Amino acid sequence: MNMQHRISRVANPLVNLKPGDRVIVCEDVDTFRSCHQICAALQLKVTLIEARPDGYISLAKLQDTLYADRHGRVRAVFVSSAAAECAREVLDLAWHDATLIVDSAMNGAA
Numbered sequence: 300m301n302m303q304h305r306i307s308r309v310a311n312p313l314v315n316l317k318p319g320d321r322v323i324v325c326e327d328v329d330t331f332r333s334c335h336q337i338c339a340a341l342q343l344k345v346t347l348i349e350a351r352p353d354g355y356i357s358l359a360k361l362q363d364t365l366y367a368d369r370h371g372r373v374r375a376v377f378v379s380s381a382a383a384e385c386a387r388e389v390l391d392l393a394w395h396d397a398t399l400i401v402d403s404a405m406n407g408a409a
Contacts, residue, residue, distance in 0.1 A: 318342035322375045323364055323397070327382055328354035334377050334402065346373070356382045358389050365393035373397045 316322070321344045324334055328350065338345050348360045356378065365373065375398045378386045383401040390399060 316341050316343060316374055319344060320374045321346065321368075321372045322377060323348060323361065323373055324377045325356040325361055325379075325382060325386065326350045327356040327379055338377075356386070358385055361386065362389050362393060365390065365395045365397070368395065371396055375400050378402070 318341065320341075322338060323346045324338065325348045335345075346364060348357055348364060351357050361376070365376075373395070376386060376390065377400045379402050383399065387399055390397060
């Protein structure tokens with residue numbers, strides 16, 4: 300089984316993402332390497348929010364991006380486990396329905 304099929308079988312049933320769906324990837328010091336592989340394998344349209352100079356995610360940029368998505372086209376937000384709680388708060392404050400996808404394999408958990 301190739302990488303694309305393995306990723307599709309694992310990730311896709313969880314959030315029902317389809318090719319062409321829009322997602323946000325928040326980079327930080329713990330960004331999971333496979334995130335870009337997952338997005339490429341599922342043929343997702345990625346909006347990348349680059350890490351701040353200190354290496355952590357920019358919550359303000361995430362919030363601005365979610366507020367700008369007035370029609371709810373962003374289906375998911377990818378974050379590391381270190382940023383999950385803050386990202387969830389931003390999603391809630393923005394009243395956005397995007398699924399939060401957290402990499403639980405960071406920080407030595409894998």
